[in-house]
Amino acid sequence: MLLIECPHCGPRNESEFHYGDQAHIARPEHNEGMSDQEWAEYVYLRENPKGLFRERWCHTAGCGRWFNAVRDTVSSRIMATYKTGEEAPIGADQEGGQL
């Protein structure tokens, strides 16, 4: 049971949240011209990193809002959470992780 700091509500148990996998993937707006391969990359391919991961969560059983987190996928430690649209407060150079 992770303890996740919702940027709007504060720390809450993981059971209140819904996972959204990798963050900062923009849906391609003009996708008609994309090749099948490029489109598949958007739909299916994910970093799935061992180490730091910028990922999305939704506080489903709380404020209902989506936000982002930087979490270590090995230790489960959450380094930071931040609102959708904001930059990740932790860069790839910190903690030696892979972003």
Place this chain on the structure above:
Amino acid sequence: MRYSAFSLLRNTLSHHKNWPQMWDNPDPLPEYDVIIIGGGGHGLATAYYLASQHGITNVAVLEKAWIGGGNTGRNTTIVRSNYLWDESAKLYETALKLWENLSQELNYNVMFSQRGVMNLCHNVHDVRETKRRVNANRLNGIDSEFLDAQQVKEFCPAIDLRGGGRYPVMGASLQRRGGTARHDAVAWGYARGAAKRGVHIIQNCPVTGFDIEGGVIKGVQTAKGAIKAKRVGMVVAGHSSVLANMAGFKLPLHCRPLQALVSEPVKPAIDCVVMSNAVHAYISQSDKGELVIGAGTDAYCSYGQRGSMHNTEGTLAAICEMFPQFRRMKMLRAWGGIVDTCPDASPIIGHTPVKGLYINCGWGTGGFKATPGSGFVFADTIANERPHPLAEPFALSRFSTGYLIGEHGAAGVAH
């Protein structure tokens, strides 16, 4: 040394001093014909079939820790082949046929026990989809039958058909040829068989990089130095994305923690495997007497090999629902593994963007049962440098063309 009651007796008389090592622990050579990364069941089976089926014995299996220590040694050992889609059914049935003779083939008792696997239906929708699968299995030549509720009770008297009231049992599919096996023995048996044919099994040897020139594999970097090979097979469930990243490509995988647990051992109480997709739990009893119980995955990406408490709570609630008499049983041990799951809950077998580098991954929560078949088709793929016909539909390229094999859609979770 061939294992038998006779050799056991002979060794007993010599105070068991003359048993040979099941496999050596050699230092790696500078070059092999084929390197298999990953000493789990699938990797060891691949090496075994490379040697036994294709005569390729100059092979190294590189294992980062100890063989069979990943998902091979962490799963709930269920074996079945009653998958919905033709492509899956053929692959898993190939595996099941190999299971049926595996102890004899390896001269190692993997304790394959065909006690029957039931998948329960709890609502009208389950019944419809289960019948669809049972009918498909039958026409694919796979044993499969639909049981009504009363027949379920006869086959597994321990079950409460009321399902606690919330999940009444309306029927089940039954594959009598399905069952369980001794997971560690599968790794050990394949390792012993491969080593006997000359394969090097190199433990404590993590791969740290790939040597790739012009898009062609040349070898790997490891904790024990560089090792050359023109063909490399990657079979590293739980770390496929990490190694793919080292080789410069991405995979459509998600790593999730999956947990299982056992109870304290008791005398025989349940004589088959019972799975319920609706309540997300499955149960069997090991030869040792422990109830072996598994559940769904945690929701998030993790390499931690540990799951969460609420997952276990849900699983045991579901077990208590189906078997209310087990409420006073006790959980002895719980553990977690990392599963690579694909968007369509089917594996990826075959070529990668790097020439000479082959991949076998994405078995999700259900890889154990496929072990012999997976090794068999993957060895053939590497030996002939083209996908085995059964592996063809499972190519990585299916994610571009859209030809997915959606096993979670109708057949339920693929344990």
Place this chain on the structure above:
Amino acid sequence: MAQKYRLPDGGRVNREQPLRFTFDGKTYEGFEGDTLASALIANGVRLVGRSFKYHRPRGIITSGVDEPNALVDLYSGTSKHEADARTTMVELVDGMDAKSINNYPSLSFDVGAVNSIFSKFFVSGFYYKTFMWPTAAWLKVYEPFIRKAAGLGHAPTVPDTDHYEKHYGYCDVLIIGAGPAGLAAARVAARSKARVWLVDDQSEFGGHLLTRGQTIDGMDSDAWIVQVRAELEAAPNVTIKTRAQAISYFDMNYVAIWEKVTNHMANPPASMPRERLYRIRAGQVIIATGSHERPLVFADNDRPGAMLAGAAETYIKRYGVKPGKRAVAMVNNDYAYGSILALLDAGVEVPLVCDLREEPDGALTQAVKDRGVPIKAGHAVVGVKGAKGVNGVKIAKLSEDGKSMAAGEKPIHQACDLLVHSAGWTPAVHAHCMARGKLTWSQDMSCFLPSEGSDANPNASAGNCAGQMDLAAALQGGHAAALQVLDALGMPAEGAPAASKAESDAPSSSRILWIVPGEKELGYGSAKHFIDFQNDSTAFDLKLAVREGMHSIEHVKRYTTTGMATDQGKLANLNAIGIVSEALGVEPQKVGTTTYRLPYTPTTFGVIAGRDIDDLLDPARQTAMHPWHVDNGAVFEDVGQWKRPWYFPKKGESMHKAVLRESAALREHVGILDASTLGKIVVKGPDAGAFLDLVYTNKFSSLKPGKCRYGLMLNEDGMILDDGVTSRISEDEFYMTTTTGNAAPVLDHLEEYLQTEWPHMQVYLTSVTEQWATATIAGPKARDLLTELCPDVDLSAEAFGFMEWREGTVADCPARIFRISFTGDVSFEINVPSDYGLHLWTTLMQVGRKYSITPYGTETMHVLRAEKGFIIVGQETDGSVMPFDLDMNWIVSKKKGDFIGRRSLYRADMSKPDRKQLVGIKTVDPSVVLEEGAQLVRDLKDKPPMDMVGHVTSSYESPACGRSIALGLVKGGLAAVGETLFSPQADGTVIELQTCSPVFFDPEGTRQNG
């Protein structure tokens, strides 16, 4: 004589309160405060169980959670039946019924013991090497035999009638263990502002002080415990729990604690739960879990009467029972002499002590010497006499290297009925390791100690579990740990007391012999050196495993099953690591440990499930009209969490007949359906129309207020996610409906895209599924019926067209009426606020009587919609079906631009002609109804395998068509409508059929539009 091994006085039991219990049918007496184990000892019961593999006679070895042997079944055959109960942890209750396990026909004569004769054959790994011939025999002969012989107790057969509770807790400091270190820490933490939890698995605080009382702060430790407990009870910020075991430690300091609430009561009030599970989120954790005494590994160390020295001391001091009359001791450390002193004080004769050390030193050693007990330095017990109970030991001097008896040494016999032994103490580092902490081997102490922790789980270890082995160090360690964690929390302790003081033990030596040699070399002769008592794995097995190539400790564990018994290696593991490290010739640090798995001690399924059982496993959602359905005999279908009427049988009517009647009634008169369970989402805001254009395949921004439109929603992979009718309420408000099962996923899907992809859009989504109740009336008389109840809406076909909605009053309730149809007949979906739902329904039923109104359930709905070829998401679709497969090209807008899933529809494999496509199906024999899920083939073969080209998704007997109808997905089906296919059945027969248009009834739509 009752309780002949009960000491005349002493112990913490209540001698005023005798309790009666039975063991294997024989009645005994113990006292309140006893464990089942101490009560058995009090009565001189030494043989209590049989081992797993060899069925060797076994007795009690320990006094705690690490007991491998003394397991019983409690209350056999009743709802209180508990298998494999650990007698050392079971508090005695009046009337307790215990049975020994793993023996047949009886404990003292067990036929399974024949295994013991063949034990030389049954070495580790023997299973893998045999039982392979003939192939079929494994399942039929060998395995059933093994299964019957294995297992321990019997599984319960009747449901548990007790209940269990769960509780979430939050604190700043959680202290696990209320021994000296835990209490010392709690005292300090109590003085801070921190919320403190202190938990301990025993019935009273004190830990090992309950066994070996010492002087603390100048007072008797009993008095010190009372004083500290009083301080803690008075502190408002401290919560204390006894009989509460921390069983697992998860990330982010989330600790599960298992409390036994009523197990120690003979007649607990029914209101109390049997057990409780606390899930505590702690800011900081202090781990003060103590240590476990380690057995020596000597020849036949498993005989009943061979017991850990500390356990013997506990039985004497805490329970006032003596485990024997004449005891030989074998030890390798000074601390164990304290236990020997306890034996002497209890009047147990101690003829001699074997000390593995060449030069035994230490204060306690001296004290025993002073009592005139001969101490035989460098000597060991090399053999044990008495199979069902120790009656003597063989003693010999060891060689200098300790690997064998000294040259020329002839063992001497010493009679005794008790053999106490100690190899030292192993820190209980389980919690530290479950919290991802690392371990370092201490050569000095011959054990692993906590080293680096994980910053995800802030904690500190204190006391024995941190290697602070003497009382003074443990008290100091607990005190320091509390200061450290309070500092980390920024919650200083105000006026914290000084650390409690006790006298330090003088340094003394120890001698580690992982294997104490016997008379013969390991593997020769009949003696066995047990490592894991319960699983019967021996030192010889470990060495054999290493010889066979098992070089990882994990392999050794799995090959020999060492550490996999119900004590999970608490007793065995360190000895195993020592032996393996010797066999491999490497340091124990390099061998490492196996992973410390949860739970710390076996935990009841029921308490982990808690209240989430029976009807509460999953919420059951009911509509406003549910009571009427129940009163009128509805049979319900589970759809997601909803209870939906499946059909409404008349007395004695089958489902088949009921559905035919309901269908006919609707087509002829009027039917009424509870459609409240459909998901309903309000989509509101200036960009609502544009947003819907992005989430549906067809256009919604052009829909006029007052109109309704059917829409199809895709996932980004192009596959159908959901369908439903969405209506425009006003310029900036839409009212979306979803399928019953998909209401929540669809809302999540919409929110996700809205918030993360198109946050600039001004749209608000609100689930109103439970705010509205919906009664659908359909059939030729639907309009007449509604006209009677709805005075303010012109319901004529001209004024109120198909796919329109109106606001009005129905049965005096404010209502929204939708003219949409899932049955193909004139149909009105009447939505009223939920509170009026039942009123609306009963009014419609009352007024509808003259129109022969008939309630119908989901099954009839399915038949009627199939007659019209309407799909059901999840039945005609399965995650692999896209709109073109359903011949629904008309609903995929080519003009409006992008929408979710659009690009995926144009991938290479999407235009393949052999995709599975929706067709209607008619069997050649109209009376044959195909099974839903039936598979179809084009080319019939004599027997499987044969190539399947599709399957039946829906199939019914259609009253309107007067024949069976079906829908199915068939490869290339759209281009080949009219083709003949076959459905081979399980019984060998074949059903012949033809594909057709999926619309079977009223293809022009005259009825629904009329």
